[in-house]
C-alpha cells in the first residue's frame with residue numbers, strides 16, 4: 001500500500017520546439033513506464049505536464065525528460081514547481097489549449113526519416129510508394145501551419161479526413177504517428193496529379209514512373225514540394241539544362257542538383273565528414289561542395305565553378321522520383337529569375353507555364369513559401385548562404401530581451417526579423433525586393449510571423465537607403481500606424497548581426513565587406529572597418545573613395561568600373577592590358593567624361609567593386625550575368641595557386657583620424673604582373689592574399705588605436721571561401737578573437753537581425 005505522505009506532485013512547463021516533434025507521446029511513454037499519473041498538454045506557449053507519484057520516481061522522470069527527448073525537440077527551458085497531489089488514477093494526454101497572446105517555437109520542416117523511408121519502399125506496407133508519408137519525426141511543419149497550437153485544424157491538412165487506420169495511429173500514444181498532424185495514407189491523404197503546361201491531366205496511374213520517363217526524355221517538370229514548386233530536369237543532360245536556363249532567364253547562376261543518396265553525392269563531389277553530416281541532417285539543405293572531375297553532372301549546372309550545390313531528397317516524393325529516374329536531377333526554385341517561388345497549383349501553371357513542360361503537383365496546400373536553404377562548410381562549421389526551409393523560423397537567441405521591433409531587412413536577399421523576449425525570429429529568405437511579387441511575399445510573411453508568434457511591432461528598423469523597398473515599406477507603415485522609425489546604417493547592421501548571433505555586445509573591430517551599402521555621407525560604402533557595438537559605430541578605416549563610372553552599369557560591366565578606377569587614380573590604361581578585349585569604341589571617352597566631370601559616377605568604397613575591378617583588370621571576367629560573378633571567377637582562378645604567391649602593396653592615408661586604404665599601388669602592381677605575363681592564377685591568388693593582409697593590418701592599426709582585440713567579420717564578400725579562410729587564419733594567429741556568422745548568412749540575409757539589435761539600443 002502506498003503511504004500517502006510519500007506521494008508528491010509537480011507542475012512542469014517545457015519550452016522550446018516541443019510541439020509537432022513527438023514530445024507528448026514521449027512524455028506519455030516516459031510517465032506510464034514509471035507508473036506515474038497525471039497529464040500532458042500542448043498550450044500556445046509550452047508543453048504543460050503534471051505528474052504525481054513517489055518523489056524519487058518523479059526525479060527519474062525529470063531526468064529522462066531532459067536526456068531522452070525525441071531527436072527533433074529543442075528544449076529551451078524546463079520549469080518545475082511543486083504542487084498538491086490530486087489523486088490522479090492514470091496518465092493522459094489532454095486536448096491542446098489555445099491561449100490568447102501566448103506563443104511558442106514552431107518546428108521547421110523536416111526531411112523524411114529512416115522509418116518512413118523503409119515504409120515507402122516496402123511493398124507490403126500500406127504506404128508503399130505513397131508520396132506524402134510522414135510521422136512525428138519528419139514531414140511538413142512550418143509550410144503547412146496557419147496558426148498555433150500546432151494541431152491538424154490549424155494546418156492545410158484540415159481538408160483531409162483521416163481514415164480509420166490513420167485515425168488509430170494518430171490516437172495511439174505508442175504509435176510513431178501519434179498526433180502526427182499531417183498523418184495521411186493513400187486511402188485518405190493528398191494525391192498526386194500530373195498535368196501538361198495547359199493544366200490537362202496526363203497519365204493515370206504510376207505518375208511517378210510517368211514523370212521519370214518524361215525527365216529521361218529531356219523534359220522540364222515542375223514538381224510541387226514543401227515550400228513551393230521546384231523545376232526539375234535531368235542534371236546529366238547538357239541540352240535540357242541549357243533549355244531550362246533559357247526559359248528561366250538564368251544564363252549562368254549555378255543550379256542545385258538533387259541526388260538519390262549520400263553515396264551518390266560522393267560520386268559527384270568531394271564530401272567531407274562535416275558535409276556528409278549536414279547533407280543528411282533533418283534540415284537537408286543544399287550544400288556547396290567541391291565538384292569531382294569525373295562527375296556526370298552537365299557543365300551547364302555551374303559553368304566555370306569548382307563547387308556544385310547538392311542536396312538529398314527531403315520528401316517521399318523526391319525519394320520516389322530520384323530512384324525511379326535513376327539520375328541526378330536539377331532542382332531549382334520554381335520561378336522566373338528573381339521572382340518568389342511559385343506556391344499554388346494555379347499560380348504555378350500561370351507563372352511557370354512557359355518554363356515547365358509538365359507539372360507534378362498535388363492537392364495538399366502550401367501555406368508558407370519556402371526556398372531550399374543553401375549552406376557551405378568552412379572550418380568544419382556549417383554556414384548559411386541562404387537560410388530558409390529546414391531552419392527558419394527557428395529563432396536566433398539574443399543576448400538581451402528585445403523590444404517589439406520589426407527589422408525590415410535589406411533590398412537584396414531580404415529577410416525580416418521579428419523578435420520576442422530573447423528570441424529573434426529571422427524569416428526565411430524572401431528574395432530580392434525588386435518586383436511586386438516579392439514585396440507581396442514579404443508583406444504576407446510578416447503577417448504570418450506576427451500571427452504565429454503573437455508579435456505586434458512598435459518600432460520599425462530600416463536601412464538608410466531611401467530607395468530600398470523595405471525602407472519605403474517601413475516609412476509608410478510608420479506613418480499609417482504611428483510607429484517609431486529607427487534608420488540603421490547597412491554595415492553597422494552587418495556587424496551587429498554578427499555580434500548578436502555570437503551572443504556578445506562588443507565593442508569590436510567590425511570588418512564589413514560587401515558590394516553596396518548606403519553610407520551616412522550618402523556615398524556607397526562597402527570596404528568598411530568600424531568600431532562598433534549595438535549602440536553606435538565609428539568608421540575607423542575604409543577603402544578610398546573612387547568613382548563608379550556609369551553607376552549600375554559599372555556593376556554589370558566590371559571592365560567599366562576598372563577603367564573608371566584607373567582613370568581616377570591617374571593610371572594610364574595601357575592598350576595591351578587584357579581588359580581591352582571588353583572595351584568598345586568610344587567607351588573610354590564616355591568613362592573619362594564621367595570620371596572627370598563627375599557625372600553619373602557615384603563615389604564608392606566598396607570591396608565588392610574592388611574584386612570586380614581586379615577580375616576585369618586581369619582579364620578574368622569583364623561582364624557579369626549574375627551578382628558577384630566576377631569576384632567568384634577571381635576566387636575560382638586563385639584557389640589552387642593560392643598558398644605561396646605573395647602580396648601586392650597598398651597604402652594608408654590618415655584623414656582626420658580615419659585610415660584611408662589607398663589602392664593605386666595595388667592596381668599598378670597587378671598591371672606590372674600582367675606585363676610580366678604572370679599567370680592569372682597567381683595574380684588572382686596574390687590579390688586574395690593582399691585583401692587578407694589588408695584586413696589584418698587594418699585591424700592591427702585600429703587595435704593599436706583603440707586597444708580592441710576582437711574582430712567581427714561580416715558582409716557578402718566573406719562568402720568568398722578563400723578570403724574567409726585566409727582572413728580568419730591571419731587574424732587568429734595575430735591574437736585576435738574572431739567572430740563569424742553561423743546562424744544567419746554573412747550576406748544581406750543577416751541585415752534584419754542586426755537592425756533589430758541596433759534598434760533595441762537606439763535612443764528613440
Ligand code: ZN
Nearest residue numbers: 113116135138
Ligand atoms: Zn517519419
Ligand code: ZN
Nearest residue numbers: 163166185188
Ligand atoms: Zn489514411
Ligand code: FE
Nearest residue numbers: 514517716748
Ligand atoms: Fe551588405
